[in-house]
Amino acid sequence: MALVKKLSSGESLYRNLTGFFCVYKPAGLDLIQVMRDMRFGLVKGTNQSWNEKEHYFVKVEDNQLSIQPDLSSTVQSSGYRYLRKDFQIDFIHPLKEHNSGIIVGTLNSDKGSILEKKPILKSYIITGRLGLLTDDNTARGNLVDKATFGHVNRSKMDRLMATIQATYQRELFK
Numbered sequence: 050m051a052l053v054k055k056l057s058s059g060e061s062l063y064r065n066l067t068g069f070f071c072v073y074k075p076a077g078l079d080l081i082q083v084m085r086d087m088r089f090g091l092v093k094g095t096n097q098s099w100n101e102k103e104h105y106f107v108k109v110e111d112n113q114l115s116i117q118p119d120l121s122s123t124v125q126s127s128g129y130r131y132l133r134k135d136f137q138i139d140f141i142h143p144l145k146e147h148n149s150g151i152i153v154g155t156l157n158s159d160k161g162s163i164l165e166k167k168p169i170l171k172s173y174i175i176t177g178r179l180g181l182l183t184d185d186n187t188a189r190g191n192l193v194d195k196a197t198f199g200h201v202n203r204s205k206m207d208r209l210m211a212t213i214q215a216t217y218q219r220e221l222f223k
Contacts (some may be wrong), residue, residue, distance in 0.1 A: 063095050063131060067157040076149035083152075088133045091156075095131045148220060150213075177182065 074083050121146040140154040179198040183190030 063135070066091065066095075066136070068155070068184050069153060069158075070156055071151050071153055073148060074152050076147055078148050080143050081154075083175055084138050084140075087138060088136050092129070092138050094131055096129050145220070148216070150217075 072083065072087065074080065104121075105116050106119050108115045108117050137157050138154060139159075140152050142153065144150055144152060178188065179201055180196045181192060182196070183192040184193050185191075
């Protein structure tokens with residue numbers, strides 16, 4: 050069971066962005082471009098969620114007290130809080146430009162070195178239900194849409210899996 054926690058500030062969001070992630074890399078896209086797009090999305094999201102309270106200062110003029118906003122704490126004067134260099138992204142077993150597939154990586158963490166020392170996986174077990182779409186892409190989510198899948202049969206799935214395995218093994222020996 051996953052622990053779901055609501056993050057209210059950009060700072061708590063940034064602190065909790067550590068660990069492993071999986072991302073799909075399409076063919077024809079360079080890994081550096083994938084990393085650049087991920088960093089851009091992370092920076093944009095954390096900066097939008099950063100709602101620091103406005104600071105005020107007391108100004109005294111001619112024995113009159115007035116409270117005015119402190120302009121040094123705004124984005125226009127101090128810049129964005131989080132930059133692209135704040136997010137450290139490492140891929141464990143990267144794919145080349147012409148390959149597509151799932152890449153495992155780490156974000157703001159050095160735990161990837163543990164997986165790099167282990168041998169590459171030899172087999173995968175994939176389970177799923179064809180033709181069902183849920184709101185959160187899990188088996189227990191609310192059903193959103195149904196599609197027909199009568200055209201999918203065992204021979205087509207075996208052919209697809211054999212192609213994926215052949216591509217994977219070919220890349221291992223390059």
